[in-house]
Amino acid sequence: MTQQIDGSQARRSGLNDYDKAVETYEPVLGLETHIELDTRTKMFCGCSTTFGAEPNTQTCPVCLALPGALPVANKAAIEATIKIGLALNCHIAEWTRFARKNYFYPDMPKNFQTSQYEEPLCENGYVDVVVDGKEYRVEIERVHLEEDTGKTLHVGGATGRIHGATESLVDYNRAGIPLVEIVTKPVPGTGALAPEVAKAYTAELRDIVRSLGVSDVRMEQGSLRCDVNLSLNLPGEEWGTRTETKNVNSLRSVERAVRYEVRRQSALLDAGERIFQETRHFQETTGETRAGRSKEEATDYRYFPEPDLAVMEPSREWVEELRATLPELPRKRRERLQAEWSLGDKEMQSVVNADAVDLIQATVDAGTTPSGAVKWWLGELSRRANESGEELAALAITPKQVAELQGMVDDGRLNDKLARQVIDGVLAGEGDPADVAAKRGLEVVSDTGALEVAVEEAIAANPAVADKIRGGTHAAAGVLIGAVMKATKGQADAGTVRKIILDKLS
Amino acid sequence: MSTISREEVAHLARLARLEVTDDELDAFAGQLDVILESMKTLAEVNTDGVQPTSHAVPLVNVFREDQPQPSLPRDAVLAGAPDTAEDRFRVPRILDEEA
Numbered sequence: 001m002t003q004q005i006d007g008s009q010a011r012r013s014g015l016n017d018y019d020k021a022v023e024t025y026e027p028v029l030g031l032e033t034h035i036e037l038d039t040r041t042k043m044f045c046g047c048s049t050t051f052g053a054e055p056n057t058q059t060c061p062v063c064l065a066l067p068g069a070l071p072v073a074n075k076a077a078i079e080a081t082i083k084i085g086l087a088l089n090c091h092i093a094e095w096t097r098f099a100r101k102n103y104f105y106p107d108m109p110k111n112f113q114t115s116q117y118e119e120p121l122c123e124n125g126y127v128d129v130v131v132d133g134k135e136y137r138v139e140i141e142r143v144h145l146e147e148d149t150g151k152t153l154h155v156g157g158a159t160g161r162i163h164g165a166t167e168s169l170v171d172y173n174r175a176g177i178p179l180v181e182i183v184t185k186p187v188p189g190t191g192a193l194a195p196e197v198a199k200a201y202t203a204e205l206r207d208i209v210r211s212l213g214v215s216d217v218r219m220e221q222g223s224l225r226c227d228v229n230l231s232l233n234l235p236g237e238e239w240g241t242r243t244e245t246k247n248v249n250s251l252r253s254v255e256r257a258v259r260y261e262v263r264r265q266s267a268l269l270d271a272g273e274r275i276f277q278e279t280r281h282f283q284e285t286t287g288e289t290r291a292g293r294s295k296e297e298a299t300d301y302r303y304f305p306e307p308d309l310a311v312m313e314p315s316r317e318w319v320e321e322l323r324a325t326l327p328e329l330p331r332k333r334r335e336r337l338q339a340e341w342s343l344g345d346k347e348m349q350s351v352v353n354a355d356a357v358d359l360i361q362a363t364v365d366a367g368t369t370p371s372g373a374v375k376w377w378l379g380e381l382s383r384r385a386n387e388s389g390e391e392l393a394a395l396a397i398t399p400k401q402v403a404e405l406q407g408m409v410d411d412g413r414l415n416d417k418l419a420r421q422v423i424d425g426v427l428a429g430e431g432d433p434a435d436v437a438a439k440r441g442l443e444v445v446s447d448t449g450a451l452e453v454a455v456e457e458a459i460a461a462n463p464a465v466a467d468k469i470r471g472g473t474h475a476a477a478g479v480l481i482g483a484v485m486k487a488t489k490g491q492a493d494a495g496t497v498r499k500i501i502l503d504k505l506s
Numbered sequence: 507m508s509t510i511s512r513e514e515v516a517h518l519a520r521l522a523r524l525e526v527t528d529d530e531l532d533a534f535a536g537q538l539d540v541i542l543e544s545m546k547t548l549a550e551v552n553t554d555g556v557q558p559t560s561h562a563v564p565l566v567n568v569f570r571e572d573q574p575q576p577s578l579p580r581d582a583v584l585a586g587a588p589d590t591a592e593d594r595f596r597v598p599r600i601l602d603e604e605a
Contacts, residue, residue, distance in 0.1 A: 039572050046575025055593045056584060058577050066586075076572035097560055104523050106597040153594065169594035172583075300521055310568040311560050 014267045018259055021232075021266035022192040028239050029187040029194050029258065030229030031138075033205055035180045035215050036148055036222070037080050042176035043147045044071030044114065044309070051221070055171035063176035065110035071308055073098075077145060077178035078121070080214035082314060082322050084180055085122025085143045087208050087329055092319045096121050098145075098306040103299075106170050107149035115181075117303040120144035121312070127208070128331070129200035130349065131193050138201045139185040150175040180215075186229075186239065194230075195258040202226060202254050203355060207330040219250050220394075226254055228282075230261040232269060240265070241275040245289045248282045251355065252391060256287045264289065330357075337361060341370035354382050356392055362399035363406075372406040373399075380420055384427065397426045405433040417490045418442045445491045448500070451484070454492070455500045458483040469505045477501050510538045 042049060045062035061069035085092050099117035125140035151174050156166030182205065190197040206217045206224055217224040226249065231242035243265070248257045265275050280289040328336070334357060338348040341364070351357055356377045363373035377392065381402070385392045405422060408414040414422060414437065425436030437443055445451060458480045459466045468476040477498055484497045512531045515538065519526040526534065580593060589596040 041570075041572050041574050046570070046573060047577045048574045054580070056580050056595070059583050060575070060577050064578075064583065064586075072568060072570040074572055075569035078569065102521075106595070106600065109595075152600070153592075154600075155591075156599075165599050167599055168597050169591055170597060171594050302521060305560055307561065310563070310565040313566045 014271075015260075015263040016266040016270065018263050019192070021262050022194075024234070025232040025262070025266050025269065026188065026235055027190065027194040027258070027262055028231045028233065028242070029184075029190060029198055030242065031184045031187075031198060031201060031254075032227040032229070032244075033182045033202065034225045034227075035084075035182065035209055035217060036224075037077050037178040037180060038215050038223075039074055039076045039080070039178055041074060043074050043077055043145070043178040044176060045069075047176065049177050053173055056173060058173040059175070063109070064172060071114065073309060073312070074178060078312065078314075079322060080178075080212070081121050081143060081145045081180050082319060083212050083214060083326065084182070084209060085125065086319070086323050087212055087326060088122070088125035088127060088140050088143060088182070088205075090122035090125030090140060090143055092122055092314055093119060093312075094316075095119065095311065095313050097311040098309045099303045100306050101146075101301045101303055103301055105149075106168065107152050108175060109150070109172055113146060113149065114306055114309070115146035115303075116144035117305075121314075127201060127204055129197060129204050130352075131196045131200050133346075133349065134193075136187070136190060136193075136197050136200075138187050138197070141183045141185045143180060143182050146179050146181060148174050148177040148179045188239070194262065195255040198228060198258045199251050199255040200353075203251055203352075204330065206251075207357075211327050211330055211333070213327070222249065225249060228254060228257045228261070230258055230265070231275070232262065232265045240269075241277050243275065243278055243280050243289070245280045245282050246292075247284075249284070250391060252389075253282055253284060253287075257282045257289060260287055260289050333357075341374070343370070343374065347374070350378055354378055354392055356382075359393060359399055359402075363402045366400045366403035368403040368406045372410070373402065376402050376406065380423060384423070395427065396429060397423065401426055401432055408433060408437065412493055413437070413443055415444055415490070415493060418444060443491065444493045445488050448496070451488070451492055451497060451500055452504075454484045454487045455480065455497065455504060457487065459501075459504065466505055469501070474502065509542050510535055 039049060041047060042058075042063055045060050047058045047060050047063055050058065062071050082092055096116065096119045098114050100112040101115045101117075102112045104111055120142040122143035123141070125143070127138045127140065129136050129138060150170050150172040153169040153171070154165035154167075155169060184201070187197065187201075206219070209215050209217050209224075215223055219225075225247075228245045228248050229242045230245070231240040233240045243261060245257045245261060248254050261280075268275060279292040281292055282289050334348065334352065337357065338345075341348075341360070343351065351360060351374065354377065356374075359377050360370070360373045363377070364370050381395060381397065382392060385395055388395075405414070405419055405426075408422075409416065409419055414433075418437070421440065421442050422433050422436045425431070425440055425442075426433060430436045430439060461483065462479060465476050465479045469480075480501050481494055481497050484492055484501075485494065512535050515531050515535045516526065519531075519534075584590045584593070584595070587595045
């Protein structure tokens with residue numbers, strides 16, 4: 001289905017076939033990720049960071065930049081950033097400071113954003129990800145600390161978009177919430193797997209940060225946001241000009257954005273055109289990237305050291321204390337779970353690729369065997385998620401419900417076919433599996449009396465088959481089992497039916 | 507002789523969103539020139555092995571504990587805004603034209 005949508009776009013806007021594009025060109029990836037920390041207070045003042053508060057109720061002279069206000073850095077945010085740096089194998093700076101990034105845009109009341117420039121808190125790390133059985137090292141250029149901007153509501157244009165808006169309304173509750181920016185070095189050598197590597201890196205980063213407990217990293221709530229850089233070059237030639245795609249806010253979108261840019265840029269290069277270094281915006285609904293403002297003045301942020309904030313010299317003792325608090329990181333955890341669940345490498349990789357580690361663990365914790373949990377999440381539920389174009393975790397079924405479902409299968413109250421119908425009901429919001437089964441009448445028929453009647457009828461309707469079975473050909477029982485299943489609308493337990501048939505015909 | 511051109515002054519003014527008249531461009535270019543010339547005098551000092559000064563005060567690691575403090579009442583916050591709507595700061599449209 002995705003393929004078809006892509007096909008029609010290709011005709012509309014000049015996109016190359018993806019496979020062809022990566023036969024000719026080599027992509028170079030780069031990823032910039034912003035993560036909102038879940039400290040209780042903002043980066044430089046004591047305002048609360050509670051999500052969803054009434055507009056402009058969590059602001060003060062510091063985050064509104066009223067004259068004379070003096071910012072002071074939040075220690076918890078510095079510690080969280082150092083932890084992220086350590087988990088990403090970075091060097092933690094001995095000396096680091098904040099800088100002002102000057103720009104005029106009403107999302108910051110200060111007319112600058114406090115960020116870091118040449119001296120980030122953490123540098124030179126790496127994350128290893130496995131895609132298709134091959135390991136890729138994504139090198140981290142820097143991890144720095146800055147502050148989030150306010151939220152603007154665009155009025156007068158179409159559906160809240162900035163283009164065509166007549167005015168904007170600003171809520172500064174979010175302005176000043178600590179934001180960590182993680183920038184990779186360019187990642188060459190991924191070839192056709194660039195989209196998958198980008199997605200795997202983002203997922204790994206999310207899992208690492210989640211394991212540290214410093215952010216809830218909810219992409220759908222905007223606490224993890226991605227910018228995707230991509231360029232193409234011919235083999236053996238210099239790297240091409242890159243575009244930066246913003247607004248990429250789900251794992252699936254990361255993959256789609258890379259794929260789209262490969263197809264778009266390769267079509268332009270094939271036509272002899274050049275790629276402009278520009279900011280593009282990802283369109284969640286269509287999977288396209290669109291150019292931003294066309295004639296944007298070359299950005300000149302006139303960075304300078306922030307005079308109101310003291311420099312930082314994280315002592316090595318402090319860094320080591322923080323290192324000692326690092327929890328089990330996702331890679332280690334996956335190795336442990338793989339052993340606990342007795343999964344092969346390939347199967348575990350499928351679990352990781354489907355982003356199902358947490359889901360399966362929660363299902364196992366709710367009382368299901370690992371194989372039962374893996375079966376549903378990688379099988380039927382992955383299929384449903386693909387069909388609806390959702391992330392697995394976004395499906396309207398919880399690990400607890402999956403555990404309940406498998407429990408009913410284990411008890412013989414459901415067979416797999418009925419279980420799939422129960423899933424229909426759960427996904428449609430009809431309640432927990434037991435409720436759905438009751439409401440829809442989806443229990444396995446365990447009333448042997450009723451089954452015996454159905455078997456008698458099947459034998460009467462298929463005398464030749466019955467003779468074969470009497471003659472010792474037990475494999476022929478399948479035909480009768482099928483007939484009984486049909487008569488009971490799939491609600492019989494096949495094993496029980498088989499037993500009744502063989503009892504009657506031997 | 508001028509080391510800073512009118513165009514450079516105009517560019518700086520634009521970055522800082524300052525409205526500057528043609529006459530002022532000439533005046534500022536001349537004044538900035540004097541400042542840059544003075545800097546050249548400073549640049550003559552040998553600073554090999556001297557750490558660049560980041561801050562005038564010798565303070566490091568000034569941190570705050572992550573303890574919430576009361577915010578300002580919204581009425582007070584919005585009282586300083588030129589215009590408000592829906593409990594928010596109301597600002598003119600951000601993009602000059604449709605992109």
